[in-house]
Amino acid sequence: MLPLDDYVPYLLNRAGARIAVSFSEAVRPMGVTLPMWRALAALTDRDGQTVGELSSRTSIEISTLSRVLDGLQRRKLVERKRAEDDARVVTLRLTPAGRTMVRRVMPIAERYERVAIAGLSSRDVATLKRLLRALYANMDGLAPRP
Amino acid sequence: MLPLDDYVPYLLNRAGARIAVSFSEAVRPMGVTLPMWRALAALTDRDGQTVGELSSRTSIEISTLSRVLDGLQRRKLVERKRAEDDARVVTLRLTPAGRTMVRRVMPIAERYERVAIAGLSSRDVATLKRLLRALYANMDGLAPRP
């Protein structure tokens, strides 16, 4: 039997959790949480996503995301608007303040990326990203059925 | 600026969270949660650890772990005992029922390991483990100061 710290799922969660805790602490002074940052970053990638799209993209559970959006909206970083073509969906847009916040937090995110991969060759980094995507995809079939 | 899904911290959390959710679901019928399983597995590696040791080893926050242990003790899978030499610490031991539970859950854990790394060469798996350990170590300096 493998010791706990030879299991990929454990190693993965352990590393992920540590980075998450550390990054959260770093951005707290700016008044954003990690899920908030994920939402802001994903909206920077593509503005005007719906709540459902953003949920898939960020892997934030949709009811949790709804409340994260409450916070972002209250702080006027994000705008919610019922879509014109399909009023079941709500589209999300960064406000100018939201974009400013992204510009302020981005350097921290980049610093954490750099710290995380410090000492790894760029080849290693490429491999790591590839493997993490593969792992995620591998779990597709086993995810809770909708 | 990188899109969200090129950031290592994001890829890491995403993959880790998906495996965690899926595994949790798989072991729920046996009445164990993921943190419970981690504790049981770590105690299988080495019996008689203290609560603090187990907390570091599993990366479960110590007050959370204390409550996880409440559950494991209530279900008679783990025994708590004040250490004889230093009565500040509590040592933890698997009961026979605890060992039985480990034997029952182990195949599921092994299946998840296999599914996670499906399609990866054994070289890739070795690389992945090495990189995940490196990442974890890299965050050492940035972790919240004690």
Added chain:
DNA sequence: GGCATATATTTGCATTTGCAAATATATGCC
């Protein structure tokens, strides 16, 4: 057009979490 069914989002509620305070014991110093 009106009703039944489908999809998207939010809200209610119970559970889990983590920090900080409380408790228990140990060690060092007088």
Added chain:
DNA sequence: GGCATATATTTGCAAATGCAAATATATGCC
């Protein structure tokens, strides 16, 4: 030995989470 300080664990409490139910809107069929 007794008190001050240090270490280990548990408990109180508030915040975050996820599931399921409630709400809002759409679509298909008659």
